[in-house]
Amino acid sequence: MQITFKDVTADYQIGPLRTPRVLDSVDFNLEPGTFTAVIGHTGSGKSSLLKAMNGLLIPVKGEVHIGGTVINRSKNKKSLKTIRKKVGMVFQFPESQLFAETVEQDICFGPLNFGVPLEEAKRIARQVIQQVGLGPDILTKSPFALSGGQKRRVAIAGILAMQPEVLVLDEPGAGLDPRGKKEILSLISKWHNNEKLTTVMVTHDMEDVAHYADNVVVMEKGQAVLHKGVRELFADIHALKSLRVDIPQARKLQLKIEQETGVKLPQVCLTIDELANCLMKAGLV
Ligand SMILES: Nc1ncnc2c1ncn2[C@@H]1O[C@H](COP(=O)(O)OP(=O)(O)OP(=O)(O)O)[C@@H](O)[C@H]1O
Ligand SMILES: [Mg+2]
Known part of the structure; x- marks a missing residue:
């Protein structure tokens, strides 16, 4: 599924105030099936960019196209619902959003919300829990009784259970030990390839960019200042220096x-x- 930003400007409304532009004239096109890494310094607008892909941040100007669905100023409810079904969003530290009594209920919540019958939702839960490398016995446990790495997997399983066509992930490896992080990123990469998803991942780690992504968007002060193939980016030593990107x-x-x-x-x-x-x-x- 293609993701296109057409001259997108966005800000946050805090009471009567609006923040300065957190996205400023962002313009790019991510081809279906690509794996894009979003990099940039803290506060540059990476998380805001992902939120704009999922209808959580609505442009004040311009348009976001996800496949055939458009989000713009005049956001209509139907488009937002379609987008949230198509775009699975894994927030930073997604385990903080686990809430149900059992892992199974937590994973089934999304599919049930989108009208999947209970038995089918449970079947999907059994399937995705295996795909994130956990055994079915975990389904009856409380999400709060799990280790950090297990919680992260359950949270990701909950997104995968919605069978999204686009997967957007905000630093999915943050706070995990190196082995846990590698396992999570490998499973995302496998899922991306098997399901032919369009995947967008925020990361601070250039090793992740090199290992998993095929192209990169660099954010700076709300602007997408560069969008290139990973090899092209790491070929261009001058660009890396001027953008202060690690090698x-x-x-x-x-x-x-x-x-x-x-x-x-x-x-x-x-x-x-x-x-x-x-x-x-x-x-x-
Ligand atoms: N909910 C919000 N309300 C108001 N301002 C916000 C909100 N979220 C982010 N901002 C502001 O928007 C700008 C971009 O923030 P964003 O979270 O997108 O950056 P980021 O690149 O993801 O940073 P980090 O690497 O620290 O996660 C920052 O100036 C931030 O202060
Ligand atoms: Mg962020």
């Missing part, structure tokens, strides 16, 4: 090796495996 380990190592040997490798390497392959092909190891 993934493998790419850093590649640049150092190239500098010391004078040999330029034929591709931008994003992972250690890619770098090792490139070095072998070039006869450098």
